[in-house]
Amino acid sequence: MKKIGILGGTFSPVHNGHLYIAKEAYQQLGLDELWFMPVGIPPHKQQEAAVTRYDRLAMCRQAIKEFPFAKVREDEIHSDGANYTYQTMEYLTKEYPEDSFYFILGEDSLRMFRSWMYPERIAARATIVAAVRSVRQEDRMEELKKLTEEYAAVYHGRFMLLDTSFKDISSTQIRKLLDRDELTEEEREYLLQALPEEVLSYIREHRLYETSYMDGIYEAVDDKEEILPGKRYKQLQKKLQKDLKPSRYQHTLGVAYTAASLAMRYGYPMESAYVAGLLHDCAKYMTPQELIKYCKKHDLPISESEYESPQLLHAKVGARKAKEDYGVTDPEILHAITYHTTGCPGMNLLDKIIFTADYIEPNRCEAPRLTEIRRTAFTKLDQAVSMILFDTLHYLKETGKSMDETTQRTYEYYKKEVTL
Numbered sequence: 001m002k003k004i005g006i007l008g009g010t011f012s013p014v015h016n017g018h019l020y021i022a023k024e025a026y027q028q029l030g031l032d033e034l035w036f037m038p039v040g041i042p043p044h045k046q047q048e049a050a051v052t053r054y055d056r057l058a059m060c061r062q063a064i065k066e067f068p069f070a071k072v073r074e075d076e077i078h079s080d081g082a083n084y085t086y087q088t089m090e091y092l093t094k095e096y097p098e099d100s101f102y103f104i105l106g107e108d109s110l111r112m113f114r115s116w117m118y119p120e121r122i123a124a125r126a127t128i129v130a131a132v133r134s135v136r137q138e139d140r141m142e143e144l145k146k147l148t149e150e151y152a153a154v155y156h157g158r159f160m161l162l163d164t165s166f167k168d169i170s171s172t173q174i175r176k177l178l179d180r181d182e183l184t185e186e187e188r189e190y191l192l193q194a195l196p197e198e199v200l201s202y203i204r205e206h207r208l209y210e211t212s213y214m215d216g217i218y219e220a221v222d223d224k225e226e227i228l229p230g231k232r233y234k235q236l237q238k239k240l241q242k243d244l245k246p247s248r249y250q251h252t253l254g255v256a257y258t259a260a261s262l263a264m265r266y267g268y269p270m271e272s273a274y275v276a277g278l279l280h281d282c283a284k285y286m287t288p289q290e291l292i293k294y295c296k297k298h299d300l301p302i303s304e305s306e307y308e309s310p311q312l313l314h315a316k317v318g319a320r321k322a323k324e325d326y327g328v329t330d331p332e333i334l335h336a337i338t339y340h341t342t343g344c345p346g347m348n349l350l351d352k353i354i355f356t357a358d359y360i361e362p363n364r365c366e367a368p369r370l371t372e373i374r375r376t377a378f379t380k381l382d383q384a385v386s387m388i389l390f391d392t393l394h395y396l397k398e399t400g401k402s403m404d405e406t407t408q409r410t411y412e413y414y415k416k417e418v419t420l
């Protein structure tokens with residue numbers, strides 16, 4: 001039986017305050033492990049446009065490098081709806097029935113605990129630990145102690161206070177400073193104190209939190225003018241139309257619109273889905289020789305089945321070109337382009353949207369049971385993905401074409417996920 005602490009949050013960015021709490025909880029509660037659990041789309045906070053969930057995840061990973069007892073869990077990060085704590089705790093206690101959990105929250109959250117969704121279900125599954133600052137203020141401590149006793153009685157659970165007298169660090173303040181062009185000595189010092197070194201270098205390297213850079217996904221197309229989405233699309237389209245032959249360009253528009261519609265249906269940012277759809281085949285005009293040459297030049301690995309059917313390479317080459325020639329920096333868009341042909345096990349929402357849109361867009365007419373797959377795509381996306389993989393593999397087998405190993409693995413994965 002392990003004692004596991006859970007520290008949830010947006011972690012945008014993760015800072016030394018979080019790490020301090022983690023360390024204190026680990027020591028004071030005698031934990032075996034402490035799990036950082038970044039949320040997917042925060043229900044209440046608006047996410048900064050230029051910082052994706054993968055950035056937040058990557059920063060957490062950087063931050064805990066020196067903390068062997070800490071882990072970063074991805075349970076919530078991939079979810080696109082609200083994750084309520086009671087759901088997470090129910091899931092974790094089911095998954096790890098032997099272990100005991102300590103759910104760590106801040107003082108403000110403790111005061112708000114009554115208004116959380118099903119507080120009694122959380123308290124039934126974890127000890128609630130409130131990390132409290134300024135322990136020297138005795139009145140406040142008394143008041144908080146009383147509050148925890150009251151909660152313990154009402155919710156029949158364990159509540160405790162964690163003594164953490166660390167300096168207040170504010171994510172809002174950090175983000176504000178990161179967006180400044182010039183900093184005073186004092187401000188620079190604040191950032192150095194507030195952020196682990198690796199996290200700060202990650203932020204600088206990826207230019208996170210720089211609002212002027214937020215439009216960066218179109219930067220290579222136009223980095224001077226402030227452009228509206230409609231105009232941005234036109235610029236991307238203009239370049240694509242030059243590269244692709246007319247039928248491929250028509251297909252591209254079909255995928256973009258279908259992806260946008262699926263994004264509306266499943267609550268994904270529509271604009272990103274549209275851009276991913278537009279660019280998914282941006283390398284499709286290249287010959288097999290050109291694709292191989294491009295991969296070699298850019299150090300992109302080529303697998304055996306890709307050597308056998310180099311056309312498969314248009315996906316990863318497309319992702320690289322989207323970044324370099326079209327200025328796309330959003331990793332979710334690039335990931336979706338990379339896997340649009342073969343899929344991959346555990347695809348995220350945008351991956352599935354593009355993978356499916358590519359197959360069902362209105363110009364497609366040859367695949368069997370298209371009507372059924374089209375309808376399913378808008379009701380059960382995972383099932384649609386599974387059907388497409390099944391039909392694709394079946395088609396490849398029948399026509400004696402070579403089967404890509406990733407497609408096979410993806411199919412095995414989704415077969416388990418969905419029973420057809």
Ligand SMILES: [Fe+2]
Nearest residue numbers: 280281340341
């Ligand atoms: Fe493609």
Ligand SMILES: [Fe+2]
Nearest residue numbers: 255280281358
């Ligand atoms: Fe395509």
